[in-house]
Amino acid sequence: MQGVWRELAALVLPVDCAGCGRPRTELCAECRRVLARDGRGARRVRPWPSPVGLPRVWAGAPYADEVRAVLLAHKERGALRLAGPLGGVLAGAVRGLRAGDGPQLLVPVPSARRSVAGRGHDPVRRIALAAAGELRRAGTEVRVLAALRQRRVVADQAGLSARQRLANVAGALEVPGGAGRLLAGRSAVLVDDLVTTGATLAEAARAVAASGGRVGGAAVVAAPRGAFAVEGEPMEPISRGSR
Template identity: 40%
Template sequence: MNLAEDARDLFLPAACASCRSAPAAGSGLCPDCAAELTALRPLLAAPLHDAVPVVAAGPYEGTLAHALNEYKERARRELAPAFGALLGRALAVVAEEVPGAVLVPIPPTRAALRARGFDHVAAACAGIPGNAAEIRPCLRALPRPDSVGLTPRQRALAAKRSLRAAPRRTAALAAAGRPVVLVDDVVTTGATLAAAAAALREAGLRVPAAISVAAA
């Protein structure tokens, strides 16, 4: 973010969240970049922590990486439906194996929520077309250090300490026997998803799969 970009956004139509050169349509992306996202195909992620299989909508590179960074760091909320569409494709890959599943987004810490002004993962989930699955915020996030610069072991420990299951919300799901599909924006080492799966399993839930917008 810089003064030139801020001034342009104030007085000119918003630029594409990915290429930053062409004007954006209502989706936050120019037609070319939107077409690149549409062309992505889901892939099976290979995180270091494989406590739960993860299907990502695409690799964390190029158009997808640029758009995700704008979404998170510049609060480009208009991108939520585009990421919802991508999550919908990832969900379709696992849907037959997890009938009746609910989506549980990875929650932001309070600091991240204040900085961004919105829950970016939950907003992307809400953008999944056709109400493909019910969304249940069953996790709570405690303060945690920035993962940049941490070793895989340190990331795993920080993630484990920072996620807790919400007892009342998980109890109802456990009683109903409904499985859970975790949702995150980017999977790297998989430490966060592994910690989330562990917390929910301790609360009596079955967590057979996870989906993400991108895999790094």
């Protein structure tokens, strides 16, 4: 219900642009253009040190400026209609990954249940659904499968070192039996809003593989600027963040 009330409130209350703060618009035309431009510039990213089991990761945009502001507005302030533009950026990362021929299967990394309850929505799943819609409109056969779930409570990752994050999420995700049957033998693309250390994506890849699925790679909306580099050149290390 919280999500419904937020959407209704956005229709009748004055809002500011989530990207630049321009009044009386949830996302101004200029910030929409910035997100659309970034979504066309998806690049491969790599945390360093990379955790064992981390698949290839493509990000749609650097985690900075308008992209960072819009992600936070959607995730933390319940600006649900921003899932559409963010889904466009994520779709660019999925296209860049090119995880194989045939239908695409997008598997979102789940938020903690207490976070979903507090926010009134699951931001990554919502963005994944928007990305799938964007990809289908462009002719790609794609499906979102919310196959992963948290099997235990994890601590807030903010402030933890890379090693502490790995320990925090180790064994935290699983694929229930029914979803496992849908994944068995199929190639999946993990999707998330943000990657920093890669600990959560590595754990998600482990859980999918344990269920009999195959991970063709991962796509995220954004990554810190230090993770971006020209294809084939060394990437700068990134070491802070919550994912």
